[in-house]
Amino acid sequence: MKTLILSSFATIITAVAVNAQDLEQVKKTIDAEKFSEARKSLKGMVASAPDKGKNFFYLGQVYLALEKQDSAKIYFDKGKAAKDAGHLNLIGLGQLELLDGNKSAAETNFTNALALSKKKNTEEQIFISQAYLKAATPDASKALTAAKAAVASDPKSALAQIALGDAFVANNNVNDAYVAYRTASELDKSLLRGPMQLAIITRNAxxxxxxxxxxxxxxxxxxxxxxxxxxxxxxxxxxxxxxxxxxxxxxxxxxxxxxxxxxxxxxxxxxxxxxxxxxxxxxKWKELETEALSIQKSDKINPKVYKYLGYAYAENGNPEGAIKSLTEYMSKVDAKRVNGKDYLYLGKAKLASSMDDKGVITNQTKFNDAVANLTKAAELNPLLNTEFTEIGIKLYTGKAYLEAAKLFELAVKNTSSKSFSRDSYLLGNSILFYAENKTEAQKAALTAEFARANQAFADAIKASPNTQDAYYNKGQLNRVIGTKESNAQAVLDYEGYVKTVIAKGETETSKPAVKENLFDAYSFIGANYATTDKVKAIENFKKAAEINPADTFVKESLQALSK
Structure with missing residues (x-):
């Protein structure tokens, strides 16, 4: 959807009818997406014709296309005082307010611009519609209202139909968008954006x-x-x-x-x-590094170069270079422009510098700093969960279990991910494996971690009820916790394991690893029922004996219970 709307942008800001021949030429330049060339021409035009408000407005729009909001504001502010069409710049200022999340201020600007416009305000409504779509929080409903007003003002305007199509797409109404773009193509066969938008709809399908x-x-x-x-x-x-x-x-x-x-x-x-x-x-990370270094030589002030170098260095095995570049990038841009992926790469780079090739943590301080960045990445974009899983598995493989758990906790923030059950299971395992060899005093400090692990196993089971190992490891966890309450929960967990495995039939129960787990489960269940339910205790010990009749504990327990 975003690509579709952005691809309409050049047409919307260039093809609105104006009289000045030089602006007509600039419009063609912008339509060809030669924004730097258009910027140069428009700068000359605003200097030579300061009374033409449209020149300022289009220059401001070009700066917005180049993501240079401060420069756009300068020209919108200057242009609003122009005698000829200065009011258009109020729409530009309103657009900036929407980009900053100031909806009320934006609407005041739009209202003032419409009040100063002519009765036929097609172009004003077109630009207002587009402003709502490109806002920090897009308002598809208001964009559609403005686009419909533009069409009502001039039903034969191909550009109004393009704006209407964009608004319909934002409202998830692809069918009506298709009609609008097709109508635009019929109204102006020279307007290539119509068939382009139709092709984009086809691609999105x-x-x-x-x-x-x-x-x-x-x-x-x-x-x-x-x-x-x-x-x-x-x-x-x-x-x-x-x-x-x-x-x-x-x-x-x-x-x-x-x-x-x-x-x-x-x-x-x-x-x-x-x-x-x-x-x-x-x-293409090697190519990205080469391109970013080349851009840096010709334009040392563009902060995005540091972002690209950071990504490239992180992927190309230069974590220190990535840390330096991404830190530089974040210090040079508005905090609103730093996204989850930026923090992800910074965190990955810091993580790489905190561990060896086998995933063993060598610098805990650097690791903690990396996790803080990755946590910020998850807050801004939970859909990055696959990245957190990948890092977590590397730590898990290196037996840095508590550290791995922190990454899996970030991964499971996306509860709708396809790997949610697996990530939850690995989160539970990480805490289990970390805690199983700890002293009683050490385990006493892990209350929060144990609760999180129990919940993680429960989440894994809920998402995938046939995942038998989640039941078994949940039982193991509760045995490690070792309280009266956790042992009672372990019985329930093991019973869930037994039920799940038995339901899968002999093919599953005959596997050596499964038989070993079943023996362990039956033995524990039997032992816990020994003082409360003699019948259940004997039943489970007998099942354990069927698997391993030579086990001393099972034999002695059955003998004691049979007296």
């Missing part, structure tokens, strides 16, 4: 071959239309992630398409930054 054909049809109309190559690249990338067997082939095609896109747009720092974003999605 995972009809990748059909989407690629649609983008190629756009390129037949205009072989040098760069944005179509970018969307082809996105389509091949989506195909690569959807089907592992074609990953490498489609990634290669995607990168070629994106290089073509860059060759047809401007090879500015801004375009190269976008290419770096694409390399991250393509998992």
């Amino acid at each position: 995972q009809a990748f071959p059909e989407a690629l054909k649609a983008f190629n049809d756009v390129l037949v109309t205009n072989p040098n239309y760069g944005p179509a190559y970018r969307e082809k690249a996105e389509t091949n990338l989506a195909w690569a992630y959807a089907k592992k067997s074609v990953f490498e082939a489609k990634i290669a095609e995607a990168l070629e398409d994106y290089k073509k896109y860059m060759s047809l747009t401007d090879v500015s720092t801004d375009a190269r930054i976008k290419y770096a974003d694409f390399l991250i999605l393509s998992k």
Whole structure:
């Protein structure tokens, strides 16, 4: 959805009818996504024609496309005083307020802009609709209201139909979005964004071959239309992630398409930054490092370069370089722009510097610092759970069980993940294995950990009731805890294990490891029932004896109970 809306952006901010010939040319430049070139032209235009408010507004929009909000505000503030269409800049300022989460202030700006507009306010409503969609917290409902107002103001405006399509997509109404984009294409056959948006809808339905054909049809109309190559690249990338067997082939095609896109747009720092974003999605870490270093040589002030270097260094085995670069990045940008993945990579880099190749912690302070960053990553983006699982398994393999538990706790924050049951099981195991050889005094300090482990095993069982080892290890945990209450719970856990295993039949019960666990479970259950339920105790000891008739404890227990 985000790609679809962003791909409409260039059309929305460029194709609204204006009289100035130089602005018409800039519009074509922006539509080709040569934002740096457009910025240069617009700067000259606002200097030579300070009474033209639209020039300021479009320049501010270009800065927003380049993620430079401070610069955008400067030109919106200057442009709102212009005699000709200065009110458009109030919409730009409202858009900035929405990006900062100030909805009330934004709506005041929008209301003032509409009050100053002409009766036919199509373009104002279009921009207001787009502002709601690109807000820090998008408001799809208000975006749709504004888009419908734009269409009502001018039913024959292809751009209003594009805005309407974007709003419908944001409201999860793909069918009406399709109609709106198709109508836009019929109203203005030269407007390539209409068929582009239709192709994006096709791609989002995972009809990748059909989407690629649609983008190629756009390129037949205009072989040098760069944005179509970018969307082809996105389509091949989506195909690569959807089907592992074609990953490498489609990634290669995607990168070629994106290089073509860059060759047809401007090879500015801004375009190269976008290419770096694409390399991250393509998992081309060596290429990302090379590209980021190259960008750094030509643009030493762009903070995103530090982010890319941090990611690349982390993936390419240079944790200290990653820590330095990501710390630099976070110090240079607004805290709102630092996302979960940024903290993930910083945490991974710090983690790597705190342990050896076998996953053994060598620096506890660095490890604790890494966990703090990873915790922040989980708070910002619980969907990163697979990353936490991967790190946790490495620690678990290195027998750093308590440390592994901290990572599995982050993984299970995403309760809807496909690996939730497994991650919960590993969390329980981590605490069990850490605690099983501890002294009574040491175990007394693990009350919170034991409660968490019991809950983790319970979560694993609830998510996957046939996972027999979760029952067994939960029983083991409660035996390790060793209180009267935990021993009673262990009996219930072992009974759950027995029931689950027996239900699977002889194929399962005949396995050596399972027989050993069954013997252990029956023996413990029998021993705990010995003073409260003689019949159950004898029943379980007899089952234990069937598995291992030579066991002294079982034989002696049966003899004592039979007297």
